[in-house]
Amino acid sequence: MEITNIPNRQVFLDRICYTTLVFGRFNKKLTLNLTNDEIKKLVNQIIISDETVTTKEGKNYYLQKDDIELVINSYNFRLITANRKKS
Helix, strand or coil: CCCCCCCCHHHHHHHCECCHHHHHHHHHHHCCCCCHHHHHHHHHHHHHCCCCEEEEECCEEEEEECCEEEEEECCCCEEEEEEECCC
């Protein structure tokens, strides 16, 4: 059984990065219409929330709060996508 160390919230806040395409993907997958800055603010709120559950599978971190799941690459901390999870 592999033991995985999950970085603390501050590491995610300091290292999170975005591609141009991820903003469109974020809005499409969550059926939202947020600006890039609004998406960054929402992502930061999810990262710092005490209610967020963080797991790691393969090369990705999964941060889930309520019905939103963020998928973040564990090597470069790039936001890959967001998913709407069934409650």
